[in-house]
Amino acid sequence: MREYDENHAYEEVREDFIKEYKAQLERRGNGEKLEIVAEGTPFESFTYKGNGPLLCTSISMELVYRNCYIFAIREIDEAVSTILEIQDEAEWISPERLEQLEHVIVFPVNLSHCRDKLEENDIAYFPFEDMAITYQFCIEDNERSYRRDVTREWLNRQGINAKELFEKVRYKDLEQIWGEIKTIEQVGKKSEDSQQAALYGVNGFGAALYPKVMEQVVKKMGSEVLIVPEETYTAYIQTPDIMSAAKLQEELQEDNRVKLVTGDRHLVLSGKIFKYDTGRKNLVPAMEHTIEKHRVK
Structure with missing residues (x-):
C-alpha cells in the first residue's frame, strides 16, 4: 500500500x-x-x-x-x-425494475461541497437549509446493493419537480430505509445519560428526514429533542437538558472546521442543529425555532 x-x-x-x-x-x-x-x-x-x-x-x-x-x-x-x-x-x-418510485431514497449532502457535481451530472436535488436533498434509486437485497441516480430527466418524465418528489417518497418507516436507532453505548460512545441516541439509515443522516422515523424518536425521547448532523452517515439525537442547541451548534461547527482540513472533509453535512417540527413533519433549525417560540410567547 x-x-x-x-x-x-x-x-x-x-x-x-x-x-x-x-x-x-x-x-x-x-x-x-x-x-x-x-x-x-x-x-x-x-x-x-x-x-x-x-x-x-x-x-x-x-x-x-x-x-x-x-x-x-x-x-x-x-x-x-x-x-x-x-x-x-x-x-x-433491469433498469426498469430499479427505476421505480417505490425505490427512491432521500440522500442529503452538503450543498456547497456537492452543488457543482450535482449540476454537472443533471442530478435531481433541491436546497434544504445548508444541505442539498438528492435521491437515489436503491434496492438492498441480501447484502447486495443496486443504486442509480435520480436525474432531472427522470423527474421531467414523471412530470414532477425535486420538492414534489420529496413529499412522495419520504413517508417510509425505519425498516424500509434499512435504518436503526441505537443508544450511544451501542455505537461505542460513553454516556451517563440514556437520553441520547444515534439514528441512521442506508442514507445516513437522511433517516431524520422521514416523519415516521422521527415519530418513533419523539415517542422514545420527547418532542424537544435536538438532532445533530455530526457526520453524513449518522444523526445524533439528545434532549436539550444535556446541552443547549447553541452550545451544540458551536461544537458542531468546530468539529466541521477540523474535518475540513483533514481526510474527513467528506463527512461534513451541515453546520446547523435541528429540531423535529411535529406540525410540519419536517426538520427545522433549532436556533431559529427557539427564537420563533420566544416571539410567539
Whole structure:
C-alpha cells in the first residue's frame, strides 16, 4: 500500500481505486465501462456497464476507503479484484425494475461541497437549509446493493419537480430505509445519560428526514429533542437538558472546521442543529425555532 497523506487520504484512495478499477475492466477486454453513482458526494458508489441493458451491483466508496485505508485490510488491487468477482456473480437486474418510485431514497449532502457535481451530472436535488436533498434509486437485497441516480430527466418524465418528489417518497418507516436507532453505548460512545441516541439509515443522516422515523424518536425521547448532523452517515439525537442547541451548534461547527482540513472533509453535512417540527413533519433549525417560540410567547 502506498503512503497516503492523512489530510487527503479519502481523495487519494478514491483516485487509486478508480484507476485500478478501470485498468482491470480494460484488461478483461469486454468493453465494460466504470459507472459512478452519486459522483462527488459521500454516498458515491461504483458499478460497471456491460454490453447489455442490465445493471450490476454497486460498491460504496466509503466501504472501499474504510477497508483499504482506515482498517488497512485490503490492498487496492486486491479490493478491486474481489469487488469485480462479487459484481460478476451477483444477479443483474433491469433498469426498469430499479427505476421505480417505490425505490427512491432521500440522500442529503452538503450543498456547497456537492452543488457543482450535482449540476454537472443533471442530478435531481433541491436546497434544504445548508444541505442539498438528492435521491437515489436503491434496492438492498441480501447484502447486495443496486443504486442509480435520480436525474432531472427522470423527474421531467414523471412530470414532477425535486420538492414534489420529496413529499412522495419520504413517508417510509425505519425498516424500509434499512435504518436503526441505537443508544450511544451501542455505537461505542460513553454516556451517563440514556437520553441520547444515534439514528441512521442506508442514507445516513437522511433517516431524520422521514416523519415516521422521527415519530418513533419523539415517542422514545420527547418532542424537544435536538438532532445533530455530526457526520453524513449518522444523526445524533439528545434532549436539550444535556446541552443547549447553541452550545451544540458551536461544537458542531468546530468539529466541521477540523474535518475540513483533514481526510474527513467528506463527512461534513451541515453546520446547523435541528429540531423535529411535529406540525410540519419536517426538520427545522433549532436556533431559529427557539427564537420563533420566544416571539410567539
